[in-house]
Amino acid sequence: MVAETNKYIVCNNCKQQNTYSLNLPIVISCNSCSSSFIVDETKSIVDLAAEPLKLNTVSVLNLQTKGISKGEPFELIGFIRSVNTLFISNEWLMYFESGKYLWLIESSFRYFVSDSKVIAMSSHAVKGIVPGRIVNINSKEYVLLEITKQIDFYFQGEIPVESYNDSSFFKYELVAKDESNFASVCIFSAAQIDASFSEKVQLEDLQLEQTNVFNDWK
Numbered sequence: 192m193v194a195e196t197n198k199y200i201v202c203n204n205c206k207q208q209n210t211y212s213l214n215l216p217i218v219i220s221c222n223s224c225s226s227s228f229i230v231d232e233t234k235s236i237v238d239l240a241a242e243p244l245k246l247n248t249v250s251v252l253n254l255q256t257k258g259i260s261k262g263e264p265f266e267l268i269g270f271i272r273s274v275n276t277l278f279i280s281n282e283w284l285m286y287f288e289s290g291k292y293l294w295l296i297e298s299s300f301r302y303f304v305s306d307s308k309v310i311a312m313s314s315h316a317v318k319g320i321v322p323g324r325i326v327n328i329n330s331k332e333y334v335l336l337e338i339t340k341q342i343d344f345y346f347q348g349e350i351p352v353e354s355y356n357d358s359s360f361f362k363y364e365l366v367a368k369d370e371s372n373f374a375s376v377c378i379f380s381a382a383q384i385d386a387s388f389s390e391k392v393q394l395e396d397l398q399l400e401q402t403n404v405f406n407d408w409k
């Protein structure tokens with residue numbers, strides 16, 4: 192990856208220099224002391240009282256893993272662990288050389304690639320809907336599979352500032368009626384409801400390198 196030479200910040204805590212790839216503003220954790228910071232557009236740094244990752248995060252993926260998606264090389268540079276009432280999802284930020292990024296989501300033995308774009312929804316579209324019912328998102332019909340609530344949140348590496356959501360919020364998981372893709376609806380408040388979309392992916396199709404290898408089960 193060719194990084195611009197001025198794309199680094201100095202950790203407020205340990206003075207370690209940390210390079211970053213995304214456009215500002217971002218949230219980043221120091222690769223030396225794990226302190227977390229918000230870096231705004233002017234490169235000002237605000238300390239974040241984020242808890243360090245404390246859950247066991249056994250995964251074949253890690254922050255150095257590289258791969259290829261639809262012919263374009265990427266590297267995993269950020270990580271979110273979203274603990275929900277029904278499941279835990281690990282979300283890895285796939286950063287492409289062109290500067291675009293997608294999320295690679297590990298959830299219940301399945302993998303999904305999600306767009307970083309979100310669509311704002313009105314509360315009328317999802318209020319009172321129960322699993323099994325149809326929700327219209329972007330003129331397409333989705334079946335509501337489950338309703339969960341995020342109860343814990345951790346991150347590592349670098350992520351866009353809008354992806355840092357450490358509060359508790361409801362999340363609706365849906366599948367398109369024609370099964371062509373999936374949707375997640377995050378209800379941050381009655382006024383802020385965001386839908387995002389993902390497609391199932393087979394890990395072997397991503398030609399991953401530098402994954403974790405488990406040969407010592409301690």
Ligand SMILES: [Zn+2]
Nearest residue numbers: 202205221224
């Ligand atoms: Zn540090």
